Amino acid sequence: MVMGSRASLLGIGTAVALLATQAFAQESTSRLDQVLERKVLNICTTGDYRPFSYRPDGANDFVGIDIDLGRSLAKSLDSEAVFIQTKWSDLLADFKAKCDVAMSGISVTLPRQREAFFSEGYLVNGKAPIVRCDDVAKYQSTEAINQPATRVVVNPGGTNEKFARTNLANAQIQLFPDNRVIWQEIAENRADVMVAESVEVKLQEKLHPGLCAVNPDQPLQYGEMGFLLPRGDVAFKAYVDQWLHLAKSTGEFDRIFDANMK
Structure with a gap:
């Protein structure tokens, strides 16, 4: 021993x-x-x-x-x-x-x-949706977004796309290459929802009248x-x-x- x-x-x-x-x-x-x-x-x-x-x-x-x-x-x-x-x-x-x-x-x-x-x-951040302001009540949850009629737009290659592929597979996922102007896809009714970081959607709400962040202080996913x-x-x-x-x-x-x- x-x-x-x-x-x-x-x-x-x-x-x-x-x-x-x-x-x-x-x-x-x-x-x-x-x-x-x-x-x-x-x-x-x-x-x-x-x-x-x-x-x-x-x-x-x-x-x-x-x-x-x-x-x-x-x-x-x-x-x-x-x-x-x-x-x-x-x-x-x-x-x-x-x-x-x-x-x-x-x-x-x-x-x-x-x-x-x-x-x-x-x-501390998290994923939150941004939509046209008239649609805020329609997209209050992941389940509400994850529907075949919903057009979800994402920028490729990052965690936004990964979130959409993992959690919104039933929706229509559309890739848009330029994250700087992707918000116009929603504003001009070519898409319905983008899910991004809560800080980002808060700022984009300020920059794009007519777009509203959905519950950004209660994000869909912790981050x-x-x-x-x-x-x-x-x-x-x-x-x-x-x-x-x-x-x-x-x-x-x-x-x-x-x-x-x-």
Whole structure:
């Protein structure tokens, strides 16, 4: 028994030493050090998702909550924020190939978590419908939307499409490629419903008279948002989480959020 216990302890000690060695090796090659050295923070973003990331046709710069947060994160690293446009279907591939962080109103999902780290969540969100205001009473639940006569429009490649495919399979699902103007499909009666993040539909309600968000404070599905970070890079994740904590504690996050919701 003594020998067995001693062997077990030696095994535990070896495992701890191995973990410590791996942690040291990882820390010495952290993306944090690379960003500090190159003075550039490469940020993947879609540019099609108000109020988080948006770039109108012909514009040089992105605007939005995550764009302002990205610039704040870069400034904290004494670096320049360089935004690299992607699309939802290519988000993970582009992030892993080209970027240090992805910031675009990204929903935290377990499939994404398999391929990357997430920062601490910065916003509790959820899926909510937006419809023509005359139809609000008609589309109060997933069951009410999930009917053969309902035309559901979605942007391809992200969690909006996944929600529709999973929960609204009986409805007519229509893909529309440009998330910036997808709302016109509902306003002009080519579609009936879009289900998107509650923060987004609240803003689109303000921007499109005649469209109304349906129960955005009681979403159809719980959700959180976070920033995509390189998988396994503990040092970089710890830095981003600490920056985010301070941004929230000092009021910077609220100022950025409020400014982009107008």
